[in-house]
Amino acid sequence: MLTEFALTTLARLLSGASVRWIDSQPDTCQRIYFANHTSHLDVILVWSALPHHVRELTRPVAAKDYWSRGWIRRHIAKSYNALLIDRKQVKVHQSPVDMMLQEMGTQHSVIIFPEGGRRSEDGIGEFKSGLYYLAKKRPDLELVPVYIENMNRILPRGEFLPVPLLSCVSFGPPIYLESAEAKVQFLKRARAAVISLKEIE
C-alpha cells in the first residue's frame, strides 16, 4: 500500500502526466488495456492514470524472470498486483495467453504492451500476436488502446536517470475482434488505434 502510493506519486511527479479519455470512459468491466511501450515507468503511469476503483481490478502483465529477481522487484510487483508471466517456460497447455486468462478470471482487467519490448526510437513497433489470441478466446473483453506520449524522452531505454518533462496518457474507444477477421488485419487495426490517439490534439 505504502510502496504503491510512493511509486505512483513519484511516477506522477516525474512525468507530470495528464490523462485524457477520448470517446471512452473509465469502467470496471473486464478490459485489456494495450499501450505503446517506451519506458520502465509506462506500467506505473497507465496504472496510476486509472481511477482508484478501476485500478483495484486492473493488473499489469509483466515478465516473471525479471520481476521475481531480488526483494525490491518482488515487492514492487506484489504491490502492483502484477500478473507475472513466465517467458521461459512456455508449455503446450500453459501458453502465456491461457495463463493470463486464467488469472484474469471474471473480474480483473490487464495492462499489456503488445510491442513485446521497449522501443528505443520514436514510433510504434509491430504488435505481437498475444493480443489477437486474447481477443479470440475472450471476445467479450473490451480492448482499450492507450497511447503514452513523451515517456521515451523522460526515461529512454538504457537510461536510468529520468528527465522530468510533461507526458500524457490517452485512452481511446474500445475495439473488438470482428468475426472472421484475420490475425494480421486485426493487429494492424489495433496498432492503428493506438497511433490515432497520437494524432488527436
Add this chain to the structure above:
Amino acid sequence: MAQNWALAGMVAALLLVATTVGQIIKSQPQLGLNPAAVAAFNGRVRSWWIICCMLSVAFLPITPAVTVALFGCLSFWALREFITLTPTRLGDHRALFWVFFLFTPLQYVLVAMDLYRLYSILIPVYAFLFIPARVAIAGDPKRFLERVAKIQSGLLVCVYCLSFAPALLYLKNIQPAERSRLLFFFVTMALLSEALQYIWSRTYGQHVIAPAINATRTWEGLLGGTASTALVAWALSLFTPFTHWQAALMGMIIAVMGFAGAMTMSAIKRDRGVRDYGTLVEGHGGVLDRIDAICFAAPVFYHVTRQILA
C-alpha cells in the same frame, strides 16, 4: 507595517475588480465578446490571485529562503514546459538531467545564500559551457548547435532570469519589509502592464507590430500600456524605495521588458505551432504563458534597482 496592509488591501481590491469584471462579461453573452478571449481573461485573473497569494509568503516574518524556493518550483515547472515543447534527441538526455537536477536547484540555493557573484555567472558561464560539452560527449552530431542553443535558452529564460525576482529580497541598503514590498511591486507591475497593454490593444489597437508572431500586440497597446503602467507606478512609489520619477521609470522598464518577453515566447510558440504552453499538455495551466513577462523583466529590474540603491 501599515504600508504593507495598505498595499495588500489595494492589490486585493484591484483583483476583486478584475474578478467581478470577468464574471460580468462571462454572464453577459449579448455583449458579443469572443468567449475564448473571456475565458482567457478569467484564466489570467485566476493566475493573478494565485501569484499574489504565493507572494504574500514574502511578507511573513520567516526566512526569505521560502520565497526563493517557491520561485524555484515555478522555474522548474516553466523549464519543464519549455523543454517539453522543444524537440530534443536521445543524446540530450544526460545534459537535460543535469540542467533539471543540478543547475536549476543550485541557482536558487545560491540566490538563497546571497552569493551574488556566483549566481550571476553560474548559468551564463558554467552551464553555458557544460551543456554543449555534455551533448557532444553523448555523440550525436545532428543539429548540434540548434539543440544546444534550445537547452541553453530554456535554462536562461526560465531559471536564470526568473531567479532575479526573489533575489530582490536580498538587496542591500533597504529594510526587509521594503524588500518584500519591492518584490510585490515588481510582480504586480509586470502583471498589470500585461493587462493594460491588452486593454489598450483591444480599444485603440490599429498597427499590429508583427502579425506572424502575435496578432494581438499593437504599437498602440505597447505605448499606451507602457505609459499607463508608468503612471500607476508613479502613484505607487509610496510603497517603494524609489522617488516618484524613479518609480515611473521602473514601471516603463517593466512594461517594455514584459512586452519583449511576451513577444519572444510568442515567437517560440509560433515556431512550434502551438497557441499556449498550457494546451501542449491538456489539464496543465501553462506556467510559462503567465510568467514570460516576469522572466524578461526581472534581471533588468534587479540591476537597475541595485544601481539606484547603491
